[in-house]
Amino acid sequence: MLKSVTVILAAALGSVATPSLAGGVVNVAIVGEPDTLDPMVSTKDVVSIVTQHVVETLYTFDGSWNVAPLLAKDLPTISEDGKTYDIALREGVTFSDGSKLDSADVVASLERWLKIASRGKTVADKVESITAKGPDAVEIKMTSPYAPLLSLLAFSNSAAAIYPSEIVPKGDAPIDKVIGTGPYKYGKHVPDQYLQLVPFKGFVPRKDPANGGAGKRGQGPDEIRFIPVPDPNTRVEGLVSGQFDFADSLPAESYDRLEPSDKAKPVLLKDFGWPVWAINHKAGLLTNKTIRQALLAALPFDDMLYAAFGDDKFFKVDGALYPEGWKWHTEEGTEAYNQNDPSKAAELLKEAGYDGKPLRILTSRQYEFHYKMAEVAKQALEAAGFKVQMDVVDWATLGQRRNDPALWDIYITHSPFLPEPALTDMWFPASRIGWSNPQKDKTVDAFVAETDPAKREKLFAEMQKENYDDVGFIKVGNFNALLGEAKTLGGVPPSPWPYFWNASKK
Template identity: 85%
Template sequence: MKRSLSIVLAAALATVAVPALAKNVINVAIVGEPDTLDPMVSTKDVVSIVTQHVVETLYTFDGEWNVAPLLAKDLPKISDDGKTYEIALRDGVSFSDGSKLDSADVVASLERWLKIASRGKTVADKVESVTAKGPLAVEIKMKSPYAPLLSLLAFSNSAAAIYPSEIVPEGDGQIDKVVGTGPYEYGEHVPDQYLQLVPFKGFVPRDEPANGSAGKRGQVPDEIRFIPVPDANTRVEGLVSGQFDFADSLPAESYDRIEKSDKAKPVLLENFGWPVWAINHKAGLLTDKKIREALLAALPFDDMLFAAFGDDKFFKVDGALYPEGWAWHSEEGTKAYNQNDPEKAGELLKEAGYDGTPLRILTSRQYEFHYKMAEVAKQALEAAGFKVQMDVVDWATLGQRRNDPALWDVYITHSPFLPEPALTDMWFPSSRIGWSEPKKDETVDAFVSETDPEKRQALFAKMQAEEYDDVGFIKVGNFNALTGEAKTLQGVTPSPWPHFWDAAKK
């Protein structure tokens, strides 16, 4: 059936596929083609949104961002010294290749995650061992207490995904065909047109009521179809015309148009997250701290945010790494934020002996607000004395280039505000940006080892101050994210990584 369906659809396609045969088909417009279907090897949201339907983790987050069990039977039993985690696995869970989940699968998957995943690498040197303790039990031994461990194991981004041990490659090898335990499996894939997910008939859900990504996961749609639509305005037009049931990452200026539509409605995720300039500490111009300080001094964050979002209901000029209301909120170090001082930046460039080497800014128009921020920043940086080179590529190419430190000085990205700061891998020397500074590294090590909440808050405030002092990465501000959905769509909970296993059209 899947093969005949793909033939019918391929003949009918123009720019996107229009499903014809399945009863409840959910069409989701995403910003681009996922460059991998293996969530372990990518931090891209577009990868997480798709793959969470197919591949599962030991734990997940509920609707309040609390860690909850998924493939694990319950939350782990943790030793009094905080260094041993005993994890019982659910019995009777199947992979889509027909094999049954057991401890060997978990051990092989977690060992691979610690070696190759950007988030796994942040904790790898703290892990003493991952061992099977029977067919449905696993033990993780830590060298020292590590407070963020469960949050890392629960995150669907650079995920600690669980695969059958038989398909887990050795070393840095890639998985040719991704197999998971989730409610859906991969169906037809026409690159740059659509990726079809179909229900996995052997799926074994949890019994608890659905709560965020936790609890019982359904199989309501007969088909979920992810359609890569790189142009943001095309995503908007497809939504308001009824072509798409859901569209991700929409421009702020499209809010009114969607609101007036008779077929769609806007969904605003308030206090969603922060745009960030990721700085290359491994190679190039910004390995010089003075030049990083000049960059920070020159950037006009208020102008950048206004250009990106157009209306202050969509953004806030705020230097704190977490907004007010979060336990992690602090004002430490934020005097260095939004200086907008080209003269100071110019003096810092002179002190650094800047020779006119171009500052290479890597960005994409698939997230249009990234590009708009970069355009405004370019003018301000050139006024301060920088020579700027804008490298504008598609999102998949950006994902490839940022892995090579010889190709960029800054790449622009964004992140939701995450419940655990250690989920932001840029804090760790093992991350893609390679930021290592002795004082900061010592504070981060203390932060991840501390279990007392108040002490952790104080340590994070110190981390923030040290981040501003060394210019590890640059927060632009806070923003509200805009998505849109058909008025007929129900069962989709607003989230940075929306899932569609309970989605239906009225």
């Protein structure tokens, strides 16, 4: 009898073929309040996760991390010398304010991106011009070939976002009200409680099948609510209780809490990424190379990773900037990794004439593993002779303070392993950390100009070696990321930046 009732009910709903029903509200617990809704001006994951539903780029990445068209009609036509990109735009696309997408919007947006976005700045001196070629086409001229250009244009982080030209401000002014072409638009925002996204009724999706971020983007949920939950354990408990449908960035020890749950399940992203110690090369203590070398010599990466993740199924002690299996994997320079040598560090500090000035480490507990690594490192650094000042703030405040080089020596962050090394802006002098030296800059310039894959791999090996020699930035190791989702949630592919436009709830 029950089976008959179920079939009748399913038939009445028109959904015999699938147990999932689109619509409803998807509640997503994120690590904190996004400090901006303009993805062009931020490299924060929490900003990318939210804004990618509203604002789109010319290109995106498919499920295999290949560049694919989004607002562009197709991949560009590139001249034989590699310096001219002709980009046709999709026709009939509209912004959520009702205006039609055209080439003027693209030109204005990309010109702003080159001026103010951290990743745009890395390529700005290589762009000769961006020109409209009629209403539905754009030409980008480069001063020299630049292999990572399409990857930069595809990335949702420090994004080359496309806005209506009417709202693109002059100079560095912020955008007061963000308008995009994506499947959702911003609804109600109650700060520190939730940010509501609602479907944009005029959205024009691509027609090709969904494939990662590429292809057709749907409007599955009637509403997506991003809920800032700074405490990681509260994110876990909210997921287990059924309050949240999805929770980002969970502590490793919560895996055993989620696994037996009847309402939620763990989502483990293997070989996800690497924790990074970003070093201030613009001002302060670490402008001295010998002190940077002392820092690298003192850090006990194995202890730091164990403190952060607790179980080696969640991490690997590995100094290569890309794991085995990636084409960018190389062991060049890694003999300097995980020295864990306080005596050597003390000798280097003496050689540098270190006077006891505090080493300021800027971190947050919203990513609990950042804080746990810093705690262990502090003890090791003090044993080597450093005086350490831990500045523990919320993630939004960290994002603001790291823009002022007078306020920190190190800030702790993390990154997924990215398909193109040039997406890591710390390689470039224009980045927030300001790392620059003639040899490294020459190698990086050669890397981004080279189009031959084998030659690029050799150049990247040189870049990794130079990073260890000069201590440009510090990789702690590899880690697997833990997320969680309700067992009733479907249509959310595992991703460093999860998206919910094709989500459904049973």
